[in-house]
Amino acid sequence: MRILHYLNQFFAGKGAEEAANLPFDIIEGPVGPGIPLNNLLGDSFNIEYTMTAGDNWASENITEFENNIREQIKELKPDLIIAGPAFNAGRYGITSGLVCEISNSMGIKSVTSMFSENPGVLSYRKNVLILNSSEDVKGMKDALELLSNLSKKLLNNETLGPAHEEGYFPRFIRREGNRYASASIRAGDMLIKRIKEEKWETELTLEDVSQISPAPPITNIKSANLALITSGGLVPKGNPEKQVRANSGKWWKYSIEGIKTLEASEWESIHRGFFVGITNENPNYVLPLDVLRNFESQGIISDIHNNAISVSGVGTHVSDSKEIGKDMAKYLKSQNIDCAILVAT
Amino acid sequence: MKLEIGTFYVKDVISSNVTSYENETLKLNIEEILKEILSDRAIINASIEIAKPGDSTRIVGYRDIIEPRIKISGKGVCYPGVCNRSAETVGSGTTFRLDGVGVVNLSDLSPTPKKNNSNNSKDNNIKGINSGFDILYDMSGPSADIIPYSKIINVCLITNTDPDLSIEKRNWASQEATLKLSDIISKTVIEKKPDEIEIFNSPESVNPDLPKVVYISCHNSPEHFSHSVSAFGTGIYGLTRLNAPWLLNPNEWFDGAVAGGNNVSTSWLLVNNPVIKDLYRRHGKEINFVGCIAIRTRWSHQTEKNITSNQAAKIASQIGAEGAIITWDNGGNDFMEVIRTVKACEDSKIKTVFITFEEHPDTGSPLLETLPEARAIVSTGWGRNELMPIDSIPEYDLKLPQVNTVIGKKSIFANQNALSGTIDARSELRTYLWNDRYGVNKWSAFDY
């Protein structure tokens, strides 16, 4: 089986910072840490070529660097590409991640290794197998062992175990399966480890929610085009379009042209996630049209969009919600809407 | 509080002319029992059917499952407070239990479609159970590996209640009948010698160096949807309303102080709560299990939710807890007070472990709200919160095979979301509605 190894200029033995500007090169056989790695891999697997580039050169000439990698992969048709270990060297981590990403995109398996705080982890962990390494070369032996073990699994087409077992950074792919004991026992075990300040690990890592930048304020609300939206499941009474009460995957619009208030005889909520009795006695609770028409007559606002937008906000997947939101925004923009009031239950 | 629990194993349940327990066999004089059940005029019809582990039988529309338990000594009765039962504090003295059997409440109210699918309060006591979805389990097949009720003998009490009564009254009537049956069964062992005896003593003075741990459970209240303070649902001493956090002794749990119907928190599962059992196993050895705190969830306002969480953490602090295990039993906005309880504990320097299901990865977010304080999570895999429409096939789910017998509701909705269409409940089905809220199974999810 043919393996390509990627190293930066330092680990390829070409020098440190002074050699960081060296361009892409390819050398036959293993080099530097590739030699002990090759020994660990055993007789059936062989590092046939080592690709290298100066960290600065690679960062500053990304397109050329990428092309070089692609060409080598096309020509040499490797079975696996290993990059690093990059430890805490930032530029090296990023180029290693990039090499693996290119490799994967061309259908070639790949693996790299770096320290948890290396920026390469943040940039590439979702799509690339990155093994967790120590901060510096003191951990070279362990890093190479993990690389060699995982490489053999990849080359043998074995199914990889969960991230914490194999030692790679979770790629935010989750799969179900049985753990070592019942959840009640695992909870006790985890709690005691926490209390004793022993090493412990959560079974679910929560990703940070991406922050949205606020829209700029409306300069003249009097003349703004305002749309009304509710997630309270508002529909015309009797639900003539037979909207689904939860997780419908779409949003609805109903004309409120000429309507001064939402009457209980004309509208209702079909939301199944809260008690709708009170809202059904006065649907303005979930879309305050009565007040908005009042404001309109007083000149506080002048332009209420003719359609009220409604969804039944229960059980809808976050991913679907994002799509619905985007679609709603597209519609609103097409109608020259400047701002919207959204009532959520 | 010291509680001695005597266990009697039940390996078989048969019909007989004398209701008794002998040689691990429970014998029931069904005719006599039904006469007793029907003496309550709220019950206009009743029948008993028995399902055993391994049967090709599906139990559909269960309201609750009760493990027969009875107090031999010590204050109060098991399953206190509900249906006019004694309000005395339980958890001490001696309690006998029958292991391997559960009495199933299958009333005719098992999710009934409401008029116009509305949420009017008159119809709403039904919502205390679930949003109208069908809930079921099989006594054999793939769901039997997951849902614990299939591993015990189910003595099913099917009741029809007086339609003139309010839904709330009817719900409690069927539950009272089920408790009656449970009492009849548990009385059979009063004079006998248990197969096994265990002693539970908390918080006895254990090694003061042992870290103090508290169990915090979060229970959905049916009050929100029903607007009734006495709707049918999970109750603490029978109280199902939204109220302030309770401090309970774990022994109170064993005597059924926390009990009642919910699609996951059946009385059976609550008195056998594996989190409590595991904490007791470690009590005096690794930890000092100092108490249980129960909060109610599904408050309507952020302030109310915050108060609940803050007070739960305060109680935990006051009893000296260093660690807390937290469980919850519902979905939707209940999660807010639950995750805030986790946060409030962590903010009070109480280390937490939160047991929860997670949303399927395709939905975009594993938990409804991401708070960084929830740093220690035990995952029970993906939530199965609704029976999918029959033609929707989630890849990750089980196929429930066709069964020979159905006990309970004979047809289920073809479209669970719209509560419309009917299919024979014996049919092949996709997925089940049950989540491992109390950590019964090993099932979980991993990062890859």
Next chain:
Amino acid sequence: MITAIFSLALTTGASRVIKGARIEHVCGDPALGEEKDFNYRKNIVQMALDALSTEVTEPTLFEPKVL
């Protein structure tokens, strides 16, 4: 966004959040009687309009007066 359960709105990044009354009646309160309920709803909506006209740099909570 007008909502009674505003913490979730803030933590998930909604920029302008107006505190609503209760889940069951977000924009008002039937217990106040018809006139005062309408006034409360006016306060909520006015606050929403004010929020739309206000510059914010992060999720911000606005609290309207009830009476």
